[in-house]
Amino acid sequence: MKTALITGGSRGLGRALALELARDGWNLVIDARDSTALAAVAEETGATAISGDVADPAHRAELVRAVSGGLDLLVNNASTLGPTPMPRIGALPVDDLAGTFATNVLAPLALIQGVLPGLRERRGAILNITSDAAVENYETWGGYGTSKAALEQLSNVLAAEEPDVAVWWADPGEMNTAMLRAAGEDADAAPPPAEAAAALRRLISDRRPSGRYRAADLAATR
Structure with missing residues (x-):
């Protein structure tokens, strides 16, 4: 049986x-x-739930x-989006940007480094969720976009190394999620996360070559 570790697994995508x-x-x-929302998903899926913050080294361990x-x-x-309402880049506190990078870039890299030996052994895969x-x-x-751009280039180099x-960095597109709502966007007009998830499942099951993918393109090539 194959094993997957999914961060941010309590809601949305x-x-x-x-x-x-x-x-x-x-x-x-x-x-x-x-932890409450996470436990509900664990009950739905039979998953092992481990609550915590990926920015915390002890939790990652x-x-x-x-x-x-x-x-x-x-x-x-x-x-994380960082501070909301989201400020213009000229007014974004550097400390807040550092916090965004801690969650969106450094935590993924630290997890990759922690599990990479096992992934090499099993010829596994890494899926980094990015954004347009x-x-x-x-x-x-x-702030958010800069962190995701860093995650994309990190993924790009990792794929070469x-x-x-398999290293994929994937843009799921707009989704009806709490995060999009927190950003002040009309989340109700966006498609449900299930649509992007189905497209990403195809990426995983087909084991497509390493690279950048858009869920919309994956959905169009069934």
């Missing part, structure tokens, strides 16, 4: 992807800060220990 992989028979380890028996897929999905904000110049999205591990 993380929950939807956990449901997709559970239906495919994956063994799951999921994390999130909201616990996650790495939980998959020490073997890991086939790491999904770095947990992320990494490549577009949306006003007030500068690790030929035996």
Whole structure:
């Protein structure tokens, strides 16, 4: 049985992807800060739930220990917008940007480093969830977008360095999530996370080459 570790698995895309992989028979380890919501997803999927903050080194160490028996897929999905309402880049406090990077860039890298030996051994895969904000110049999205751009380049280099591990960085597109709502966007007009999760499941099951993918493109090439 294949094992996946999904961060930010209590709601939104993380929950939807956990449901997709559970239906495919994956063994799951999921994390999130909201222990109550996380436990509900664990009950739905049979996953092992480990609540905590991915920016906390002790929590990351616990996650790495939980998959020490073997890991086939790491999904770095947990992320933060930073301060909300989101300020323009010229007014973004540097300390707040550092906090955004701690969750959106440094935590994924630390988890990758912790599980990479096992992924190499099993020829596993890494899926880093990114955003169109990494490549577009949306006003007030500068802090979040900069962190996702860093995650994309980190993924790009990792893919070149690790030929035996599939490394994907994927833009799920707009989704009806609490995060989009917190950003002040009309989340109700966006599609449900289940649509992006189904597209990403195809990416995983097909084991496509390392690279950047958009969920919309994956959904269009069934």
